[in-house]
Amino acid sequence: MAIIPWCTEFFPMLIGHCIQGLFGGSVDSVVLAEMLSLWGSESESPMQALYFSFAFGAILSPLVVTPFLHSRDDTGDTKGTNATPYVTYTDVSVNLSVTNENASTYGHTATFTNITTYDLSNTSTQLNEVMTVSPNVDCAQYTNITFPDCYQELMASRYSSDLYIPYSISSGLCLLVSLPFLLLSVLSLLDKFKVPHVDDETRVTKPLSNKLKTVTLLVTGIISGIDTAMEDAYGDFLTAFCVSQMGWTKQNGAIATSLFHGSFAFGRFIGIFLAICFKPLQLVLSYSVLLIAVNGVFIVSGLYGFGEGIWVCSVLAGIGMSVISPSIFTLTEESFFPVTGRIASYYVITACLGSAINSLLIGYLMDSWSDMSMLYVLCAEGFTIFFMALLCYVLVRIFYKEKVKETAIQEEDDGL
Structure with a gap:
């Protein structure tokens, strides 16, 4: 991060961003897996809090950068x-x-x-x-x-902006955050300190077939990828939709996008407390229904020019997709199998792929067909999340429930 703003040529800049993305993705995967290894099946609220910190950082970052951007x-x-x-x-x-x-x-x-x-x-x-x-x-x-x-x-x-200042701030924060983990690592090697991870016996460990595990990962991965894709699509295309389809000014379109991001962060904050009262699968199902309803109203408002509906849906859409991604991690940990570093990496990869594919698809359809195609795609994706959540319910109630019974019987036989 400290070197990137000083890369005046394109190729060194490209290498710098690739390296940053490589290590940034690794950090995400490890942090998510570590969170679940610390909390186990009790990680609903901590995971929602972690994802709220992601959303909060996304809001804070532009505020830090803006003072150092020059205009003319x-x-x-x-x-x-x-x-x-x-x-x-x-x-x-x-x-x-x-x-x-x-x-x-x-x-x-x-x-x-x-x-x-x-x-x-x-x-x-x-x-x-x-x-x-x-x-x-x-x-x-x-x-x-x-x-x-x-x-x-x-x-x-x-008139180049002083971007090296916010980049330096970010790199300094990364260094400060890494120091405690470095200290913990050294102390653990010296047997002076051990992080109190959850015992493996308390985590969900079922004897699963490869076929069942693959189907489970496929279903949950689709939910993770589509949810992130919808989040990025609203952030990337909502302003363009408001300007082209609704005839709004760019300023009003930007305000609608800001409302979406603000409600998204607020929804993740509320999710910290909702996770105490509801199971992860219940949250995914209910919020996917909310997304379907919001996208339906969004389509009607776009077709008939209801500006008030666009404002309301911009807020509700952010809330509707706020808790789904963190709930997938806790759902997997609680109902299916432990989330290891590899599984966390898999979910991070599906999220990135979903966002990349969705942006290309919506951008192409909006250019070649209609601005309304964004809403049609997002509505279809809301239905997809709902159906995938129903499949998760079937897996939990039928296949994984049978595995729990088989494990209990086997343990009784071993005890005898």
């Missing part, structure tokens, strides 16, 4: 982030030509690829040629001339 306009500020490009001139008419290619990084003089004469006495003149940055020379600013097509290269060198 054409007000003529020569020192700050709102500066307009400079031109050299000696009279009301001036020849602008190519200068030395070894341009200074922070040069203040703009030149043009074509030798052209411009009448600078006409303040409406538009200088549209491609701009380059020349070495520092004496220059003067003609503030009333606009340069609509000439900003890119100049702005890249002079």
